[in-house]
Amino acid sequence: MHLALRPGGRRFDLGAEGWAPSWPGAAASYLFSPPVPTAVATAPACLWREAKFSQARRREKGDRELPCGTQNAQQSGSLEVSRPGEHGMAQVAGASRPRAAPGQPFVFKLVLLGSGSVGKSSLALRYVKNDFRSTLPTVGCAFFTKVVDLGAASLKLEIWDTAGQEKYHSVCHLYFRGANAVLLVYDITRKDSFDMAQQWLKDLEKEFHPGEIVVMLVGNKTDLGEEREVTIEEGKEFAESKRLLFMETSARLNHQVTEVFSAVARELLQREERKEGQTQRRDARLALNERPAGQAKCCAR
Amino acid sequence: MEAGGDAAAPAPGDAEDVEDTQFPSEEAGDGGDVHEGSPDPEDGGLEETGPETKEQPPDLLSPLPQSEAPSCTCGLWSPAASENSPMGGPESGSGSQGGDPSDEDWRSKRKHVFVLSEAGKPIYSRYGSVEALSTTMGVMTALVSFVQSAGDAIRAIYAEDHKLVFLQQGPLLLVAVSRTPQSASQLRGELLAVHAQIVSTLTRASVARIFARKQNYDLRRLLAGSERTLDRLLDSMERDPGALLLGAVRCVPLTRPLREALGALLRRCTAPGLALSVLAVGGRLVTAAQERTVLAECRLDPADLQLLLDWVGAPAFAAGEAWAPVCLPRFNPDGFFYAYVARLDAMPVCLLLLGTDPEAFHDMATCRRLVEDGMHTLGAMRALREAASFSNASSASAPAYSVQAVGAPGLRHFLYKPLDIPDHHRQLPQFTSPELEAPYSREEERQRLSDLYHRLHSRLHSTSRPLRLIYHVAEKETLLAWVTSKFELYTCLSPLVTKAGAILVVTKLLRWVKKEEDRLFIRYPPKYSTPPAAPAASADQASHNGLFTGP
Secondary structure: OOOOOOOOOHHHOOOOOOOOOOOHHHHHHHHOOOOHHHHHHOOOOOHHHHHHHHHHHHHHHHHHHOOHHHHHHHHHHHHOOOOOOOOOOHHHOOOOOOEOOOOOOEEEEEEEEOOOOOOHHHHHHHHHHOOOOOOOOOOOEEEEEEEEEOOOOEEEEEEEEEOOOHHHHHHHHHHHOOOOEEEEEEEOOOHHHHHHHHHHHHHHHHHOOOOOOEEEEEEEOHHHHHHOOOOHHHHHHHHHHOOOEEEEOEOOOOEOHHHHHHHHHHHHHHHHHHHHHHHHHHHHHHHHHOOOHHHHOOOOO | OOOOHHHOOOOOOOOOOOOEOOHHHHHHOOOOOOOOOOOOOOOOOEEEEOOOOOOOOOOOOOOOOOOOOOEEOOOOOOHHHHHOOOOOOOOOOOOOOOOOOOOHHHHOOOEEEEEEEOOOOEEEEOOOOOHHHHHHHHHHHHHHHHHHHOOOOOOEEEEOOEEEEEEEEOOEEEEEEEOOOOOHHHHHHHHHHHHHHHHHHHOHHHHHHHHHHOOOOOOHHHHOOHHHHHHHHHHHHHHOOHHHHHOOEEEOOOOHHHHHHHHHHHHHOOOOOEEEEEEEEOOEEEEEEEEHHHHHHOOOOHHHHHHHHHHHOOHHHOOOEEEEEEOOOOOOOOOOEEEEEEEHHHOOEEEEEEEOOOOOHHHHHHHHHHHHHHHHHHOHHHHHHHHHHHOOHHHOOOOOOOHHHHOOOOEEEEEEEEOOOOHHHHHOOEEEOOOOOOOOOOHHHHHHHHHHHHHHHHHHOOOOOOOOEEEEEOOOOEEEEEEOOOEEEEEEEOOOOOHHHHHHHHHHHHHHHHHHHHHHOOOOOOEEOOOOOOOOOOOOHHHHHOOOOOO
């Protein structure tokens, strides 16, 4: 039921590839994020952006001509316009910062993904506000935070509840970048939503390394058991084949909702602790290379 | 009947064009005395219309084809439905039923709006299920392509009491079929608003690209969930026509020091790439601050602002903080802004921060906390709560004022849009109107008033023969509409008012608006400058920005 944890800290070994994150999607995903300023600047009347962005855009053009390996370093340079001080891992900046400050609880980014009206918002609302009501389709993405107390430790979950509608699919990449955990939600009364969840997983595989994030498959709406189209075995089987966590819930009846989030939180915490151990080991090695260890933060392994 | 214009404050001077006729005959009798949009306020045409015994004269709609270039009359839309009820009858939320064109209930709707693709694929229908209407939509496509094959474009069809208005926007065809007294150009304005709504979620470029790739694409897949937004939009245009008619937004009445403090607060709380900050309550503007360069180079169109106000007023934003791409169709129909939307303090007060950086969510969230803290310090929350709680039960979250506040007995309702505004003010066209109170508490009463406003508006702004002043005695109310270089005003008065009395009331109203103008309008929209957002890299933004990846 648990995700395989790859041993060792291979990904941030400073080999011949340099300091670039090793998954190909990372560089690509930044490149393909919606470049709004450029878009705005294309409007005939919008001279105002043109001047401001021209310099930066020239730099981007340069980026694109560079071979893949060096691209990241270049790009992080241009990124410093908005986020000075974050090198290298700028692609996942903004969201992935497990520990805000020493003594503060860990902060993890959790993203809800799935087709429209499978109950993503209801799950979030039930968990965060213990409320259930018929919600309207989410616009873009809704953001919640919740502090989870796991007895020994507590952590803060940043919950990104994405819109399931197809029109928002391509922007969803925006939201799940830098995620530490993903809930893949489907509706047990709709086979197509289960297929869609598998599709989402493929997208995630493109974006993340196996084992990099915690993924849980969630079959929602168990209260509509008589209309069930996806059996619990099907869900379980798929989850096991892909090494995902799995649970069935009912946001309406508040069945296992908290458990889902707690399970994910526990898993995240375990991984973080394991990673801390590794980081310490790696620290020694990194010191030799004179690289600050903090930059490996986003690697939630 | 005589023209008594000179009693009111900025008198319209001589009324050289006094007619004592009804609308239809005027439309037909388009004789020699045409006003060429006279810019001089003194040169006003005064028109009077006698009491109309019927709400909708049956011959009202047929003979006015002057301004509509290629129009033909045909009996496509059988008028059988109109016998049912003159006011639209059972309008109450029956969007899901039937939709079979032979269904009596469906036919009795006052106004239908359809959206279809060029290939004739149905995308949206105001009433009924889209599937059941595919043949009807097929007929529309046939009509359009028939006229197109002759190198022409169909714009409108007048059939007895129905108007059919066609609007082609790229690969989308929008059709309105209406029995309301709205003019074709007003209907076209509504269709444009519907199109803008679609563009705001998808962008024009991506719609075009989708259909270029696959002509018979079913756009409903991408618009899933937007139907209700479109329903809401069309409902609000029906019920509260001010924003669309006047091309302006409505403000929350607020004392000037408080509004200015809030404006200053928004100006202080900026983030890189932030272009527009808006505080709104129930779809009405509290204040809005714009990035200086946005303001200088390209205006924020009131239609775009209204779209944003409607958007953030949607119940979908009730929980949490939202971060969503949104396109402003008038500003740039092909690109996205990123919007941060949050309800402040679990109040109906809504903060919208519009920026260009898709990654700026956390910056915006920080910004919001600053605004929230600032508002607490100002005590603005309480003031806004008071403003919000004043309005009557019908729209609990929309702060407004009563027409009683004017202190002019006989005045029932009005729409007022100032035109004599300093240049910096013009960036934010605004209007004001009081809450609709009895006798306009029922749906059909409101509809009647809305129809009357529409009719007066189309007479004032007629392309062939614009008027400046209309005194219109209807069956259950008297209306006076007046446009000068300083304002555009529509008033609804009690039916028993005399003409002299009406002028007295309007004079009083104008004085009141002048006195209250700091409270009713945003006089000095705040501006700020922000550093540009970090540019995101990509050549062909639209393919991923356009929300369409193609499964």
